[in-house]
Amino acid sequence: MNTFINILGVLLFAFGIAVSIALHEFGHLLTAKAFGMKVTRYFIGFGPKLFSFRKGETEYGLKAIPAGGFCEITGMTALDEVHPDDRKRAFYNQKVWKRVVVLSAGSITHFILGFIILLILAMSLGLPNNKDLPVLAEITPCVQDHTVGLTAPCQPGAPAPAKDAGLQPGDEVTAIAGKPISTWSEMLKVTRDLKGPTEFKVLRDGKELALTVNVPQVTREVLDGKGGREVKEVGAIGVTWQQNFEYSPLAAVPASIAFTGDMFVNTWKGLMRFPERIPAVVKAIGGGERDLDTPISVVGASRLGGDAAERGLWAFFILMLAGLNFFVGVFNLLPLLPLDGGHIAVNLYERVRDWVRKLRGKPAGAPVNYMRLLPLTYVVIFIGGAITLLTVTADIVNPIRLQ
Numbered sequence: 001m002n003t004f005i006n007i008l009g010v011l012l013f014a015f016g017i018a019v020s021i022a023l024h025e026f027g028h029l030l031t032a033k034a035f036g037m038k039v040t041r042y043f044i045g046f047g048p049k050l051f052s053f054r055k056g057e058t059e060y061g062l063k064a065i066p067a068g069g070f071c072e073i074t075g076m077t078a079l080d081e082v083h084p085d086d087r088k089r090a091f092y093n094q095k096v097w098k099r100v101v102v103l104s105a106g107s108i109t110h111f112i113l114g115f116i117i118l119l120i121l122a123m124s125l126g127l128p129n130n131k132d133l134p135v136l137a138e139i140t141p142c143v144q145d146h147t148v149g150l151t152a153p154c155q156p157g158a159p160a161p162a163k164d165a166g167l168q169p170g171d172e173v174t175a176i177a178g179k180p181i182s183t184w185s186e187m188l189k190v191t192r193d194l195k196g197p198t199e200f201k202v203l204r205d206g207k208e209l210a211l212t213v214n215v216p217q218v219t220r221e222v223l224d225g226k227g228g229r230e231v232k233e234v235g236a237i238g239v240t241w242q243q244n245f246e247y248s249p250l251a252a253v254p255a256s257i258a259f260t261g262d263m264f265v266n267t268w269k270g271l272m273r274f275p276e277r278i279p280a281v282v283k284a285i286g287g288g289e290r291d292l293d294t295p296i297s298v299v300g301a302s303r304l305g306g307d308a309a310e311r312g313l314w315a316f317f318i319l320m321l322a323g324l325n326f327f328v329g330v331f332n333l334l335p336l337l338p339l340d341g342g343h344i345a346v347n348l349y350e351r352v353r354d355w356v357r358k359l360r361g362k363p364a365g366a367p368v369n370y371m372r373l374l375p376l377t378y379v380v381i382f383i384g385g386a387i388t389l390l391t392v393t394a395d396i397v398n399p400i401r402l403q
Contacts (some may be wrong), residue, residue, distance in 0.1 A: 002310050009309025009317065013302045016321045018044070020113060020328065021069050027109030028071040029058075031102045038089040041072040058261075073102070076343075078367035092367060096351040103340045103347070110329030115260050117322040122252035125315040126244030127259050132183040134173040135242035136202075139163050143238040145219040146231070162238040165213040167202065170242075174208060175201040184241045189216065194235035213237050244315060260326075267326045271334075283392050284398045292400060297388060302396030307402035316402075337370075337377040346373075 010196040022038050022044050029042050038057060045063035052061025075082045075090025082090045091099060117184050121127060129135065133158075142158035153158075173181050176190050177198050194215040201210050217233040247255050284290040296304070301324060335345035354364040 006306040006310040008306075010302045010306035013305025013317065013321070014298070014308065017298055017324065018066050019301070020321075020400065021066075021323055022107050023070045023113060024106040024328070024332075025071045027105035028073070029041055031105040032071070032073050033092070033096060035102065036089055037091055037094060037102070038074040038086050039071060041070070044069040046070075054327050064066045077370050079370055086380070096347050099272075099347050100344055101346045104333065106340055107329040107332045110325040110332075111260075114263070114325035114329070115256060117318060118256040118259055119252055121248055121315060121318050121322070122245075122247045122256050122259070123320070124246075126246040127255060128315070128319065129184075129241070129243055129245060130259070130262060132185055133242070134163075134181055134184045134187040136167060136169055136171045136173070136239045137242040138169055138240040139167055140238040140240065143216060143218055143236045146221055147219065159214070159216045159239070160238060161213050161215055163237075165200070165201070165211045165237075166211060167211060167213070167237075167239060168204065168332075171202040171389045172246060173200060173202050175199075191237060192234040200237075263323060263326050264330070267323070267330050270327070271330065278387065278390070281394045284394045285390065286308075287398070290394065290398045290400055294394070294400070295391050296400060297391035297395050299392050300399055303395065303399050304402060314403070336380045337373055338381065342377075343381075346370075 025042060025044070028327050029039055032039050040057065041059045041061075043052070043059075043061045043063055044065045046068055047063050047065040048178040050062045050064055052059050054060070073091045074080070075092050078092045080090075080092075087093060089101070094102075118127065127265050139162050140160075141163060141181035142160045144152065144155060144158050173187050175181055176187065177194070179190060180191065181187050195217050197214050199210055200213050201208055203209075215237055218236050219231055220234050220236065221231055237402050245255070274295060278293075280288075280291045280294045284294060303322060305317055305320060308314070308320070332339050333341040333344070336342045337346075350365070350368055357363065357365060
């Protein structure tokens with residue numbers, strides 16, 4: 001049964017990727033048609049054609065390899081041959097702002113789709129507490145030594161510090177013993193060194209309250225700082241961490257907008273660190289331990305989706321789909337040919353160049369000769385292909401898996 005659910009999860013995630021690709025190309029199609037450009041073909045996939053149909057002047061279809069897609073717009077560059085009847089509708093004859101909108105529409109579609117996914121997640125399973133906020137999820141009935149069992153029934157006389165102090169689920173700890181607290185990790189570190197009555201300040205329903213918690217010392221297994229574990233006396237109050245936040249439909253919108261902003265920042269940071277993580281992928285292919293922070297391909301992402309489905313981690317599954325859309329959207333805007341961002345850069349260069357020439361009393365320059373940019377384009381394609389091959393290989397021979 002677990003294997004079936006895992007395979008189903010892989011297929012569902014792969015289907016989600018295919019839908020994202022289809023919508024990316026549909027963004028180009030929709031905006032191009034809205035501006036009166038001629039779109040001759042809209043296909044999902046590459047390779048042999050499985051089927052197609054024509055509606056108006058556009059052929060729509062599906063190809064055998066579901067690893068991309070394309071939207072063919074007449075006259076994408078001035079080098080393309082265009083029938084005299086179509087010249088006014090050719091892409092290169094449109095205003096620059098229209099061209100930029102069409103070129104960026106694919107990435108914008110990914111951003112909209114990612115936001116919608118997060119919005120649905122916020123209203124259903126909840127958004128992750130990605131900022132490690134010290135918000136309490138549950139107040140346990142007592143705290144006990146690790147030898148008894150952290151989830152075992154409370155022994156007679158076992159202390160219940162958080163419960164007795166009046167802490168409640170949803171409280172956000174802001175200070176302990178006068179020390180400001182901003183993260184759950186920080187709260188754990190401070191609490192472990194406590195003993196006896198201690199003031200905890202919490203934020204509840206917008207108001208800050210001061211509560212006195214009588215912190216006991218109990219024996220627990222903790223990390224020893226050397227990669228191992230040790231048993232020692234630590235302070236514990238009997239609370240658990242809020243891992244996800246669920247929102248009403250009204251509150252979900254600003255929460256999803258804020259979370260989207262965080263994901264954009266993290267995506268950009270990840271892209272900046274991308275080159276330095278490639279050696280770790282090569283090492284993993286050679287049998288080294290696979291670093292969880294190494295890049296993965298759609299193969300690896302789909303396998304993680306299967307693992308998440310098998311373990312019932314649907315919030316993680318959905319969050320991965322949202323993250324994938326943000327990554328593809330941002331990556332596609334990089335100013336490198338043949339990415340959309342590269343075409344945007346060329347069009348903006350032409351606009352700025354012609355503006356400068358106009359100030360100098362000169363006529364507009366000739367369109368950029370894409371043939372001269374082909375060597376750089378081939379380099380980008382080669383590097384991109386090599387990285388894809390590396391990540392796919394690593395995801396097959398030494399994949400990242402959920403534990």
